[in-house]
Amino acid sequence: xxxxxxxxxxxxxxxxxxxxxxxxxxxxxxxxxxxxxxxxxxxxxxxxxxxxxxxxxxxxxxxxxxxxxxxxxxxxxxxxxxxxxxxxxxxxxxxxxxxxxxxxxxxxxxxxxxxxxxxxxxxxxxxxxxxxxxxxxxxxxxxxxxxxxxxxxxxxxxxxxxxxxxxxxxxxxxxxxxxxxxxxxxxxxxxxxxxxxxxxxxxxxxxxxxxxxxxxxxxxxxxxxxxxxxxxxxxxxxxxxxxxxxxxxxxxxxxxxxxxxxxxxxxxxxxxxxxxxxxxxxxxxxxxxxxxxxxxxxx
Amino acid sequence: xxxxxxxxxxxxxxxxxxxxxxxxxxxxxxxxxxxxxxxxxxxxxxxxxxxxxxxxxxxxxxxxxxxxxxxxxxxxxxxxxxxxxxxxxxxxxxxxxxxxxxxxxxxxxxxxxxxxxxxxxxxxxxxxxxxxxxxxxxxxxxxxxxxxxxxxxxxxxxxxxxxxxxxxxxxxxxxxxxxxxxxxxxxxxxxxxxxxxxxxxxxxxxxxxxxxxxxxxxxxxxxxxxxxxxxxxxxxxxxxxxxxxxxxxxxxxxxxxxxxxxxxxxxxxxxxxxxxxxxxxxxxxxxxxxxxxxxxxxxxxxxxxxxxxxxxxxxxxxxxxxxxxxxxxxxxxxxxxxxxxxxxxxxxxxxxxxxxxxxxxxxxxxxxxxxxxxxxxxxx
Numbered sequence: 303x304x305x306x307x308x309x310x311x312x313x314x315x316x317x318x319x320x321x322x323x324x325x326x327x328x329x330x331x332x333x334x335x336x337x338x339x340x341x342x343x344x345x346x347x348x349x350x351x352x353x354x355x356x357x358x359x360x361x362x363x364x365x366x367x368x369x370x371x372x373x374x375x376x377x378x379x380x381x382x383x384x385x386x387x388x389x390x391x392x393x394x395x396x397x398x399x400x401x402x403x404x405x406x407x408x409x410x411x412x413x414x415x416x417x418x419x420x421x422x423x424x425x426x427x428x429x430x431x432x433x434x435x436x437x438x439x440x441x442x443x444x445x446x447x448x449x450x451x452x453x454x455x456x457x458x459x460x461x462x463x464x465x466x467x468x469x470x471x472x473x474x475x476x477x478x479x480x481x482x483x484x485x486x487x488x489x490x491x492x493x494x495x496x497x498x499x500x501x502x503x504x505x506x507x508x509x510x511x512x513x514x515x516x517x518x519x520x521x522x523x524x525x526x527x528x529x530x531x532x533x534x535x536x537x538x539x540x541x542x543x544x545x546x547x548x549x550x551x552x553x554x555x556x557x558x559x560x561x562x563x564x565x566x567x568x569x570x571x572x573x574x575x576x577x578x579x580x581x582x583x584x585x586x587x588x589x590x591x592x593x594x595x596x597x598x599x600x601x
Numbered sequence: 602x603x604x605x606x607x608x609x610x611x612x613x614x615x616x617x618x619x620x621x622x623x624x625x626x627x628x629x630x631x632x633x634x635x636x637x638x639x640x641x642x643x644x645x646x647x648x649x650x651x652x653x654x655x656x657x658x659x660x661x662x663x664x665x666x667x668x669x670x671x672x673x674x675x676x677x678x679x680x681x682x683x684x685x686x687x688x689x690x691x692x693x694x695x696x697x698x699x700x701x702x703x704x705x706x707x708x709x710x711x712x713x714x715x716x717x718x719x720x721x722x723x724x725x726x727x728x729x730x731x732x733x734x735x736x737x738x739x740x741x742x743x744x745x746x747x748x749x750x751x752x753x754x755x756x757x758x759x760x761x762x763x764x765x766x767x768x769x770x771x772x773x774x775x776x777x778x779x780x781x782x783x784x785x786x787x788x789x790x791x792x793x794x795x796x797x798x799x800x801x802x803x804x805x806x807x808x809x810x811x812x813x814x815x816x817x818x819x820x821x822x823x824x825x826x827x828x829x830x831x832x833x834x835x836x837x838x839x840x841x842x843x844x845x846x847x848x849x850x851x852x853x854x855x856x857x858x859x860x861x862x863x864x865x866x867x868x869x870x871x872x873x874x875x876x877x878x879x880x881x882x883x884x885x886x887x888x889x890x891x892x893x894x895x896x897x898x899x900x901x902x903x904x905x906x907x908x909x910x911x912x913x914x915x916x917x918x919x920x921x922x923x924x925x926x927x928x929x930x931x932x933x934x935x936x937x938x939x940x941x942x943x944x945x946x947x948x949x950x951x952x953x954x955x956x957x958x959x960x961x962x963x964x965x966x967x968x969x970x971x972x973x974x975x976x977x978x979x980x981x
Contacts, residue, residue, distance in 0.1 A: 303603070303606055303607070303610060303673050303676070303900075304602060304604075304607075304904075305602060305604060305894065305897035305898050305900070306602065306901025306902055306904075306905050307602065358602060483976070483977065486977055487977060487978065494978070495977075495978050497971070497978050498977075498978045498979070498980055499980070500964075500967070500971075500980050503968075503971035503972075503975075503977045503980065504964075504967045504971065506971065507915075507967040507968075507974075507975065510970055510974060511919050511970070514895055514898075514911075514912050514915055515888070515891035515892065515895055515919065516891070517895075517898070518890075518892075518893075518894035518895040518897070518898055519887070519890065519891050519894065521898070522894045525602055525604050531604075540886075540887040540890055540891075543883075543887060544887050544891060589880055592879075592880045592884055592887070593879060593880055594883075595883040595886060595887060596879035596880060596882055596886075599886045600869060600882070
């Protein structure tokens with residue numbers, strides 16, 4: 303039993319954190335759709351297998367993408383679509399030529415931005431259709447016009463997709479916590495930093511425990527997916543239910559700790575909050591996932 | 602990262618499982634804890650068996666009677682004993698608190714004298730930390746230790762001391778210098794519970810039983826060689842004890858919660874549960890896995906760096922609240938019978954109210970996380 307990140311994994315995570323902080327700072331132009339996709343290809347993030355890495359490393363990247371509130375369709379292409387693709391399609395993803403998304407319950411994230419969409423349990427369609435706004439403006443949906451479909455070579459991997467959402471949510475939760483801590487240390491009221499007051503510090507401490515527990519579930523699920531462990535479905539369901547809910551609550555507590563500034567458009571917190579709400583709602587919601595988990599646990 | 606047992610771990614688990622099957626009779630499994638654990642003479646016999654098989658003090662250094670095993674073995678031991686619903690070792694305070702503190706701060710004489718009898722369940726220890734006016738605020742302890750020649754004369758009162766009525770020794774935090782600055786005023790003593798002037802009175806609790814005690818000290822003479830660490834450094838020594846309480850506790854707590862959950866599931870599988878209850882049940886199962894894997898992550902950090910990581914600092918907090926929710930959920934699951942005292946779940950639910958108070962209240966633990974982990978300014 304060894305449940306700690308290796309030196310290489312820690313380094314990958316730190317490099318991703320630094321690269322994303324540089325390209326996607328909090329004071330960025332949030333309306334920009336620039337997602338630096340070709341740079342992701344150069345970094346090797348679109349084909350981690352090439353570097354001998356697996357899904358645990360992809361989950362770490364997704365965590366950091368969540369931490370940065372990255373705008374591009376990485377989770378759709380790598381997190382959701384990849385297991386469906388042939389080697390040739392994967393090669394075009396690796397070079398950044400093709401971007402993919404998936405149709406879930408009739409909604410396709412980034413329909414207007416990607417090239418192809420996986421739908422109908424294994425058919426690829428060119429990405430065409432009408433756009434629909436979503437709670438997270440950086441993640442619009444679309445209604446797919448199903449024409450010119452081609453069968454896909456790969457298979458569905460639901461645990462992998464759910465764990466990808468959970469990993470991104472973990473990063474969002476961590477960022478909301480970090481922003482809350484920073485504000486509580488520096489904002490002075492009644493002559494003291496507000497973090498001195500337990501009414502402010504204790505909810506942040508509670509968020510910290512949420513984040514650590516979420517991290518444990520996400521890494522557990524990621525390991526199960528990477529190893530094709532039989533517990534992968536239940537671990538992934540548990541991780542998505544817990545981590546996305548934790549991310550939403552972490553943002554809500556952080557907004558509250560920020561006071562008025564946390565409620566403004568100007569402050570970046572609402573971007574993370576909307577990302578958390580998107581992740582919580584995409585695919586199956588926490589309550590539905592818990593019913594699935596109950597099915598497995600009571601069996 | 603590899604969540605499978607290593608070859609050594611798998612071999613240890615297999616051997617342990619076989620040993621438990623051979624040594625733990627079916628009728629001694631599934632005790633409900635609380636005061637019951639020290640009323641049955643089998644618990645001492647079981648503790649001695651654990652020692653003889655080398656399972657007591659698994660991670661302690663070999664020279665003090667331990668097995669010098671890695672911490673992952675201790676985790677496996679907790680898991681397997683909980684899965685078998687085995688009774689605990691009777692010397693739990695000695696094993697998890699007194700012993701490790703003596704290993705860290707004791708003289709060679711103290712180590713030679715006290716450690717082996719703890720493992721062998723020959724001598725039982727209790728903890729004298731909390732006082733009526735010093736609960737969370739340990740540095741405010743008023744139990745007085747006055748140095749007179751080669752003894753300390755101890756006067757005062759301790760409270761919430763489990764096992765005191767059967768204990769042979771007490772780890773006692775005393776006020777040795779009322780003039781000294783806070784955190785420089787305490788002295789840590791190892792006190793013979795059979796000495797003249799020590800009186801133990803049972804403290805009846807919310808469950809109706811007396812699991813804890815008050816201890817009164819009246820002119821109790823404690824030899825100066827029974828001091829652990831230096832005079833005035835009791836706070837620092839006590840912190841070692843509490844660190845051990847919190848560090849080793851995670852796996853033990855999770856294992857007991859796991860056993861409790863297993864028992865709950867046995868009953869729940871036979872019921873037609875409505876969706877909202879199935880969902881609640883899944884929520885608690887998920888929380889349990891999250892706590893379990895957080896222990897493993899903390900252990901991984903510990904084995905890699907030699908220092909307990911911050912990951913584990915929330916485990917006791919989350920466990921205590923999970924245990925409270927879980928035992929209350931059972932009242933719901935039992936339907937109209939949830940109102941009855943069935944002798945087992947009723948006890949678990951009432952006893953769980955102590956979980957967010959003992960071994961650091963949830964409020965104190967949130968302060969610790971806020972200040973030491975998150976780096977927020979001190980609240981006092």
